[in-house]
Amino acid sequence: QKEVEQNSGPLSVPEGAIASLNCTYSDRGSQSFFWYRQYSGKSPELIMSIYSNGDKEDGRFTAQLNKASQYVSLLIRDSQPSDSATYLCAVSHRRSNDYKLSFGAGTTVTVRA
Amino acid sequence: EPEVTQTPSHQVTQMGQEVILRCVPISNHLYFYWYRQILGQKVEFLVSFYNNEISEKSEIFDDQFSVERPDGSNFTLKIRSTKLEDSAMYFCASTPRDSPTDTQYFGPGTRLTVL
Numbered sequence: 272q273k274e275v276e277q278n279s280g281p282l283s284v285p286e287g288a289i290a291s292l293n294c295t296y297s298d299r300g301s302q303s304f305f306w307y308r309q310y311s312g313k314s315p316e317l318i319m320s321i322y323s324n325g326d327k328e329d330g331r332f333t334a335q336l337n338k339a340s341q342y343v344s345l346l347i348r349d350s351q352p353s354d355s356a357t358y359l360c361a362v363s364h365r366r367s368n369d370y371k372l373s374f375g376a377g378t379t380v381t382v383r384a
Numbered sequence: 385e386p387e388v389t390q391t392p393s394h395q396v397t398q399m400g401q402e403v404i405l406r407c408v409p410i411s412n413h414l415y416f417y418w419y420r421q422i423l424g425q426k427v428e429f430l431v432s433f434y435n436n437e438i439s440e441k442s443e444i445f446d447d448q449f450s451v452e453r454p455d456g457s458n459f460t461l462k463i464r465s466t467k468l469e470d471s472a473m474y475f476c477a478s479t480p481r482d483s484p485t486d487t488q489y490f491g492p493g494t495r496l497t498v499l
Contacts, residue, residue: 303486305487305488307490312473313492313493314473314475314490314491314492314493315427315475315490316490317487317489320487359426359427361427363486370415370432370479370486370488371417371429371432371440372417372419372427372429372477372488373429374426374427374428375426376425376426377426
C-alpha cells in the first residue's frame with residue numbers, strides 16, 4: 272500500500288473555476304500535512320500546511336483535513352493560468368526529532384484560459 | 385527572505401565517478417534533509433540529519449551515499465560511485481528546530497546526469 276496517494280489527473284479546469292485535489296495517506300500516526308506546488312523542472316514550493324481536522328483557508332487556497340478518514344484535500348478557487356503546475360501532497364511522520372516527508376506522486380493541474 | 389541554496393544547478397558525470405552536491409540551508413535551521421526525484425516520478429526521501437548525525441535514512445541511501453556538514457553552513461551529499469539510475473533531481477531541505485509548523489523549505493535542486 273502506497274503511503275500517500277493522490278488522484279492521478281491530469282486535471283483540466285477553465286480559468287475562474289475551482290480545482291479540487293485529493294490525497295489519502297496510510298499512516299494513522301501522521302501529524303502534519305502539506306501541499307506543495309511544483310512547476311516543471313523546479314523544486315517543491317509550499318502552498319499550505321494543515322495539522323488539525325477541518326478547513327484552513329489562505330487566499331484562494333483551502334486545505335481540508337479529516338484524520339478519521341485519513342484524507343486531505345486542496346481547493347483552488349478562481350483558478351488562474353499561473354496555477355497550472357503539479358500539486359504534491361506530503362505527509363510528515365514524526366519519529367523522535369525527525370520530520371521526514373512522504374510525498375504523493377502529484378496531480379497535474381492545467382488551467383485553460 | 386532567507387532561502388536554501390544548492391550548487392551546482394546541473395552536474396554531468398560519468399558512471400563510476402564521485403559527485404558532491406552542496407547545499408547551504410537557512411542559517412537558523414538545524415534539521416537538514418536530502419530528497420531526490422527521478423524524472424516523472426515522485427519526490428523520495430533519502431536522509432535526514434540533525435546534530436551532526438544521520439537521524440534516519442531510506443533504503444535508497446546505501447553505502448554509496450554519505451552526508452556531511454563540514455562547517456557551520458554547508459551540507460553535502462556525496463555519491464561515491466555513480467550509477468545511471470542515480471540520474472535525478474536532488475533537493476536539499478531544512479527545518480527550524482522546534483518549529484510548530486515543521487515546514488520543510490526546499491532548495492532549487494541539483495540536476496544530476498550520469499552518463
